[in-house]
Amino acid sequence: MRLNVNGTTHDVSVPKDTPLLWVLRDTLKLTGTKFGCGIGQCGACTVLMDSAPIRSCSTPATRAAGKLILTIEGLSPNRSHALQRAWVAEQVPQCGYCQSGMLMSSAALLLRAPTPSDAEIDRALSGHICRCGTYARIRAAIHRAAGDTAQPSRADAR
């Protein structure tokens, strides 16, 4: 099958039932998308398919054929996406394992709701789990990326 991932076309040959997650990680060697639960409960595997978030652990790769897949590696060339800059300013990640998924869902959210409310954020990220408990900082970082806060970064706050 032919997959378009982060703007590059790949011809891959895998068993029909292979989830997109494992094509990304093992076939295409894009390990930024993570395996957390395998049943779509934790959100760590989230990528965008035609700008909508999907759980790649539970999506057969065949369903991605002909669509535009965006993974964390494709979010920006050099950590320059507003969300990535906000994630750094708010020092969001702790262990970091859930954050690729969080960022991709957040990116999808901002595409359809450029200045989301807390309730909209909670709804958009309700499928995600962070065991390090970074939720409050994620909310703050989304608001920051949406441009609706003028707070100094955590490194400036003394």
Add this chain to the structure above:
Amino acid sequence: MRTPVAISRRDFLALVPGAGIAVAVGYYARGSNARAQGGDGRGLQGQLEAFVSVEADGSVRVLIPRSEIGQGTHSGLAMVAADGLDADWSSVVPIQPGFDRRLGRQNTGASSGIMACYELLRHAGATTRAMLVAAAAQQWGVEPGSCGTEPGVVVHGPSGRRAAYGALAAAAARLPVPSGVPLEDPATFRLIGTPQLRKDVPLKIDGSAVFGMDVRVPGMLYASIVRCPEFGGSLERFDATRAKAVPGVQAVVELPRAELLCTVGQAEPRDMRVGAPGHHHFLRPGVAVLAENTWAAMQGRRALQVTWKPGPQASLSSAGLSQQFQALLKAPAQSVVQDRGDVDATFRSAARIVQAEYELPLLAHATMEPQNATASVTDDRVDIWAPSQSPAAIVGSVAHVLNVPVDKVNAYVTFSGGGFGRRGQPDVVVEAALLSKAVGVPIKVVWTREDDIQHDYYRPSGRQRVAAALDAQGRMVGFRQHEAHLSMNQFFRGPGVPTGEISADDFPAFAVPHVRLESSVVDADVRLGPWRSVANSTNCFVLESFLDEVAVATGRDPVALRLSMLDAARATASNEQRTHIDRLATVIRLVEARAGWGTTLPRGRARGFAAFPLCGSYAAQVVDISIARSKVRVHRVVCVVDAGTIVNPDSVIAQIEGGIVYGLSAVLMGAITLKRGRPEQSNFHDYRMMRIGDAPAIDVHIVPSTARPTGIGEVSVPHVMPAVTNAIFALTGKRIRSLPVKLA
């Protein structure tokens, strides 16, 4: 007392695998760790510790003898060294070494990273700075005393001459390493105490951070293992026909029987024990499917047909354990943990007795990254990559099962997608090592989430009976605590070891004259392990719930009760004890003020309080909750923490926030229940977690302090549990004595 020894560039490079550095200035010390490590005299002269190097391009590499599991220790410890060195933070690169006994203890746990390495890295930074200054002074023909530094630059005040550290590094490397370089006055800290940006964060926002799951070794096969689902069961037979037919599957291998060593707390591979005579802890029986990729391995494993033989625990259940705990509490205790004064007489003559029993379940760690390990075993060497909290445990355990010298085993530590105490167990690396040995290629073992939940080393379950004897004035004069539980200590070390995981150092025991603490255990083959905050997670719930009950029973405010008990204890306390009491009382008073304790809340809301010292630090929390449709909603948590000298206040706040959410998942949702010898839960649909919509607003206040740095990582986890149940009582009059909270 450390005696610095000059290091050659070659030796420094040997400690940093893959280092391509031009020139190094290293600070090495014949460490006081030599005795603790039981060094055998082989290898480089004495014990070498090389922690700081400056390169020609000015970058500063700091070896961090701890794992980065999300707690920010890599950047924190690098800040400590950089402050002593007076380096610009932008030039600093923390480096994760593999296992190397010359670096001393590398275990990550007990919230001790900053505490244990603080002085060491201050010295390393300061000594390297002194050498750079000496090199500049020599070049300029001036007295070193007339030179100072600005970040990354040596400056000669009188002449205004300047030289960057990078330009001086080569010359400095040729100088003798000075001893006794004075440490800077904490009042002049430039980095320590400031919220510098963490170095690992950029890697964690673009997918480039390498976790254990992301390791790739040429020629590697992926392994998915089906393990005996029943604790204590064994493999009867299996049929691999269908598994081998799955495209990509290369082999199906039965796991050999292998002994796991007692690794809790051990820092030196040679010190790891097999446990008491006759006591063994074996790898869980399993069958591995090896394949070209992860999905094929998982599909192959699903296609395996396996028959398991039930063992002696086929009927093990949480309900059964609970009955056993209750029976043990009705009988005389098996062992005494502490007996002070005359408890029996005190209780006989008490004006009033308050008593309660509390029960706590097994809990799983549920790290976001499921367990995994990669092993390459050849005739010459063994290489292991894992998200580990104990490289020494890897080396000791793998050397043991493969029957090779420990010096042949190399352990490399990756980023860990959460640790919480799970990653000190070497079961996963042993699986990978055994499989690699069996088939002769590198193997990556990947656990599913079901494997992770069902084959965890759980936070032990148990039941505690607590009683207080009050005099006519309502003062607590006697205290009894009896825990009936699964003992982690006994699990690892076998019978005949102390099993009590309660302590007379906890409050209120330390403040009461007549105290008896007792322990009884149920002997069951359940894997137990340190879970973030360990025994504090159970003891804080029990003790802080109980003190709330005493307060209610005697008509006193819970906060006022704690403060009056501490005040009374202070009168007869030693100096050291008095400091301990004062620091605890301070965080209580501060949280009382900051949370508005005692002020009116809107209808349908209530507050709960808990205070508890742990990991050398002091913390108190107030939560503010409401209940709707039998579900608790936590609106706000205020936490005051005193952890001594703070390296990075933002990292501290992040850890406190995270620990609170971790504790809330446990108190509101968490239980691993056993039935027919196995866990009933398997994934996040039935072992549920706090999500973003559940998360409260969290207010953290750090008490300014110049005391030595103490722990943070686990410190905020326990308090939120009794604080929530105390708030539930305040709101509803219903006392919750077993977790997780069930209101319906």
